[in-house]
Structures are given as structure tokens and as C-alpha cells.
Amino acid sequence: MKSLFLLNPDITFLNFGSFGACPKPIFEVYQDWQVKLEREPVQFIVKTAIDALENVRQELSAFVGCAQEDLVLVTNPSYAINTIAKSFPLQAGDEILATNLEYGACDRTWEYYCTQRGARYIRQEIPLPIRSKEHFMEAFWKGYSKRTKAIFISHITSATGLILPVKELCAEAKARGLITIVDGAHVPGHIPLHLGELQADIYTGACHKWMMGPKGSSFLYVHKTHQAWVDPLVISWGYRSPTPSESLFIDWHQTSGTRDYAAFLSLPACLQFREAHGWDEVSAACKALVRRHAPRFCALMETEALAPISEEWLGQMFSIPIKTNQPLELKRLLYEAYRIEIPVTEYNGRNCLRYSIQGFNTEQDLDTLYQAMEALKKEGIIY
Numbered sequence: 001m002k003s004l005f006l007l008n009p010d011i012t013f014l015n016f017g018s019f020g021a022c023p024k025p026i027f028e029v030y031q032d033w034q035v036k037l038e039r040e041p042v043q044f045i046v047k048t049a050i051d052a053l054e055n056v057r058q059e060l061s062a063f064v065g066c067a068q069e070d071l072v073l074v075t076n077p078s079y080a081i082n083t084i085a086k087s088f089p090l091q092a093g094d095e096i097l098a099t100n101l102e103y104g105a106c107d108r109t110w111e112y113y114c115t116q117r118g119a120r121y122i123r124q125e126i127p128l129p130i131r132s133k134e135h136f137m138e139a140f141w142k143g144y145s146k147r148t149k150a151i152f153i154s155h156i157t158s159a160t161g162l163i164l165p166v167k168e169l170c171a172e173a174k175a176r177g178l179i180t181i182v183d184g185a186h187v188p189g190h191i192p193l194h195l196g197e198l199q200a201d202i203y204t205g206a207c208h209k210w211m212m213g214p215k216g217s218s219f220l221y222v223h224k225t226h227q228a229w230v231d232p233l234v235i236s237w238g239y240r241s242p243t244p245s246e247s248l249f250i251d252w253h254q255t256s257g258t259r260d261y262a263a264f265l266s267l268p269a270c271l272q273f274r275e276a277h278g279w280d281e282v283s284a285a286c287k288a289l290v291r292r293h294a295p296r297f298c299a300l301m302e303t304e305a306l307a308p309i310s311e312e313w314l315g316q317m318f319s320i321p322i323k324t325n326q327p328l329e330l331k332r333l334l335y336e337a338y339r340i341e342i343p344v345t346e347y348n349g350r351n352c353l354r355y356s357i358q359g360f361n362t363e364q365d366l367d368t369l370y371q372a373m374e375a376l377k378k379e380g381i382i383y
Contacts, residue, residue, distance in 0.1 A: 001282075001360040011335075012368045014342040016356040017161070017186060017317050020209040029269040030214040033262035049261040053254065059268050060219060064205065065194030069246070071221050072253040073264045077185040078105045079233065080204035080220035083253070084181055085113040087231045088150065092118030097143045097178075098152040099126050100348055101160055106183055110152060122148075125348075130307040133165045140169065150179035155203075156186035159345035161317035161354050162307050163191060170199050179226065185218075186210065189274065190283070191315050201226050210283075210316070213270045214263035222249065232256065282359040286316045290357050293366045294318045297353075300373060301382070306352075319345060319352035324382045327351055333381065338372040353382075 004023045007013050013021070022030065037044045053073065061068040074080045090096075096110055100123040110121040124143030130136050151173050155166045170180045182200040187193050189211035195203055203221040207213040222230050227249040232238070238255035245251055273279070294309045303321040307313035324330050324344070331344045345352045355369060376382050 001358075004277075005360055007360070010339060012338075012340045012365050014340060014355040014357075014361065014365060014369060016358040017158075017209065017354065018343060018356075019215060020206075020212055021358070022208075022214055023212055023273055026212060026266055026269045026273055027214070030262050030266040033265045034260065037260065037262065045258065045261075049265065052265050053261065056264055056267050057250075059271055060207070063193075063271060064188060064219070064221070065196045065198075066221055067224075069250060070224060070227075071219050072250060074204070074218050074220050074253075075216045075263075076208075076218050077103075077183055077204040077206055078109070080218065081106045081109050081181075081183065083220060083230065083233050084202055084222075085109045086233065087229055088113070089229060090114065090117040090119040090149070093147055094119040094149045095122050095145060095147045096120070096150050096152055097122045097124060097140075097148045099124050099140060099154075099164075101126055101157045101162070101164075102152070102154055103158040103183060103185065106152070120147075128160070128306050129304050130162070130313070132308075133168060133312075136165060137168060137172070141172070144176070148176075148178060150181055152181045152183070154186075155182050155184040156190065156315060156317075158186070159319065159347040159352060159354070160306050161314070161319040161352075163313050163315055166200070167198055174199065186315075186317070188219075189270070189279070195221055202230075207267055207270065208263070211267070211270045212273065214266050216260075217263040217267055220253070277359075279359070283316065286357040286359060286361065287311065287314065289361070289363070289366070290314055290316055290318050290355075293363075293370075294320075297370065297373070300370065300377070316358065317354055317356045319354040322351050322353055322382045324351055326381055330376065330381050333376065334372060338368070340369055340372055342369065 005021055007021055057068050057071055061071045114121040122143045124140055126139050153166060153169055156163050166182055173180045180200045181202040184203050184205040186209055188205040188207055201223050205219055207217040208215045232252045234256035236255045236257050238251035241251045291309050291314055294305060297320045298305050301322050327344045334340045334342055343354050345354050
């Protein structure tokens with residue numbers, strides 16, 4: 001598997017979750033699209049790319065289980081959440097209910113727009129470790145009030161690497177008359193996703209992480225009942241288009257000025273790569289490897305996993321709770337002294353080492369991490 005990727009062979013790469021990594025066959029398709037753009041920029045941008053994007057949305061929507069006209073391509077989930085937060089019809093006193101486990105960029109986005117409008121962004125505390133879905137749901141809904149207008153939730157958390165019970169949350173939110181907005185940055189290509197079954201009103205996912213697409217390829221899904229109030233971040237030629245499509249949502253959000261469409265146009269190659277290499281089986285093996293090693297890392301750090309070590313809560317990532325007074329120095333030492341690429345994550349004043357396992361990772365990679373942590377524990381860098 002390692003030979004399929006461009007990653008530096010001298011580095012133990014345990015950080016696929018941050019930005020992904022593009023396999024060589026997909027990267028070659030990506031570069032081919034860029035060459036086509038430069039050979040005939042005008043025809044490519046005004047015709048070739050527009051026609052090809054239709055096919056991309058068709059294939060991607062089938063993969064994530066939604067209608068083609070409910071999905072637009074965006075550069076990253078932060079762009080998508082900014083689009084939603086800026087458009088959301090917040091009034092003074094309204095509340096958006098989230099958890100204290102959300103991604104920092106999204107927290108900042110909601111805090112910014114809520115502050116502007118006199119609304120509140122509620123980061124409900126989720127006690128860790130989580131014991132069960134019922135434990136999670138009980139803690140989450142304590143943040144609900146009659147002023148709550150929507151919930152914002154990660155499908156898979158970033159710093160803590162946990163799969164949250166989003167389907168159950170969406171069902172309960174609908175019963176309470178709330179809009180559901182889901183940050184699924186880590187989900188496409190990682191765990192099964194069928195938006196029709198999930199029934200979230202709004203969902204964003206990154207295709208450059210576990211789908212292994214080029215950087216800057218993601219999507220925003222908005223159910224038809226909510227598309228009318230979602231404004232584009234950039235007003236461009238899609239607004240009052242001289243050649244409108246059947247979808248105002250697509251017209252408004254797909255056209256936002258000159259851009260390199262190559263990352264978007266490479267997504268069908270990601271799906272072909274997955275099919276050719278049996279990636280569902282590869283992913284299942286990765287998840288098993290994650291769970292198999294999790295207990296020994298917790299034992300080394302004399303700590304407890306943040307949730308049950310099971311398929312219900314864990315995918316291809318595991319966040320090891322650690323204590324350190326030197327998180328930046330720890331990150332530097334792991335990379336420079338031990339040649340390990342791994343994030344030192346932070347949530348609510350606590351730290352974790354989050355390892356990600358992809359098809360090219362081996363038992364030896366996790367042994368390398370374990371040995372490094374043993375040495376750093378002796379030195380007092382972690383404890």
C-alpha cells in the first residue's frame with residue numbers, strides 16, 4: 001500500500017486525519033485536469049469544467065446517499081459552515097446548541113455570527129469518558145432550551161476522534177422542531193454515510209481526508225426545504241444567471257469566480273481507486289488495528305479511553321489521553337527526534353495524541369509510536 005502514496009517513506013505517518021494524502025493514481029488524474037485547464041483556460045472554465053462537475057455531483061451524491069441537486073462542491077468544511085452560519089436566520093436571544101468537542105474553526109465561526117446578532121452559541125459539556133449513547137444524549141440535551149433553534153454536531157470529532165450518535169441526535173432534534181447541521185469532515189470514505197437515512201438538514205464532508213481526494217475538495221449538502229435561506233458566501237455569475245439551471249441552489253453556490261476545478265473533478269477517480277483496491281475491506285482492517293492497539297496505549301499512559309473501544313465509537317482514529325506541560329515541544333520531538341507525524345490535540349484544556357490508521361500503516365508503525373512514548377514518559381515530557 002505504501003507504494004501507492006507519495007508520502008515520505010522516512011516518516012512514520014500517523015496523521016491521515018488532518019489533511020489526508022492523495023494516492024499516486026488520483027494525483028495523476030488531478031494533474032491531468034490542471035494541464036487541461038492551462039492548455040485552453042477559457043473553454044475549460046466556461047464549458048468543460050461545468051459539464052464535468054455535473055458528473056462529479058452525480059457520482060458523489062450516489063456515494064453519500066442524497067439527491068444530486070441537494071449537493072454542491074466547496075473547498076472545505078470550514079467554507080461550508082461559514083456559508084450556513086452567515087445565512088442562518090438568527091435573532092437576538094436565539095441559541096445554537098453544540099458540544100464542547102467541536103472543531104475549533106467551526107466554534108469560532110458560530111461564535112462570530114452569534115455574537116454579531118446577539119445570539120448564543122452553547123457548547124454543552126459532554127463528560128468524558130462517554131459510557132454509552134444514552135449517557136451522551138442525556139448530557140447533550142441538558143443544553144437545550146426554548147430558545148434553541150438548531151443543533152450543530154460533529155459526526156466524528158476532530159481532537160477526540162469519536163463517532164457521535166448523529167442519527168439519534170437528528171431524530172430527536174426533528175421531534176423538537178430543530179434544524180440539524182452536521183460537520184462530517186472526517187466521514188466520507190471513513191464510515192458509511194447515507195444522508196437520506198441520516199436525515200440531517202445540512203451536512204458537510206471533506207473529500208480530501210479519508211476519500212483521499214486532492215486538497216480543497218469537499219461538499220455541502222442542504223435539504224431542499226432549507227435551500228432558499230442559504231446564501232452564497234460569494235455573489236457571482238450564478239446569481240441571476242443568464243443561463244440558469246433547474247436549481248437555484250446549484251447556480252448560486254457552484255459559481256464563485258475563477259478557481260482551479262481540478263480537485264473537484266478528480267473525485268470520480270477517488271471512487272474508482274476505492275473500488276479497484278477493495279477499500280471497504282482495507283478500512284475495516286484499519287479500524288481493527290486501531291482498536292487492537294488502543295488498550296495498550298491507555299495502559300502505558302495509565303489513563304482511560306474517551307469512549308468504549310468499539311466500532312460504535314471508533315473508526316480509523318484513536319485519541320490517547322495524555323498529560324503534558326509542553327505540547328508544542330512534544331509535537332516537535334515526535335517529528336524531529338522520532339520521525340513520527342502525529343498531532344497533539346487539545347480539548348477543553350486537556351491533551352491527546354491522536355493516531356490515524358490508513359491502508360499503508362502497519363503494526364510496526366504503532367510499535368514505533370509506543371516506543372517513542374515510553375522514552376518521552378521517562379523524560380517527563382508526557383506523564
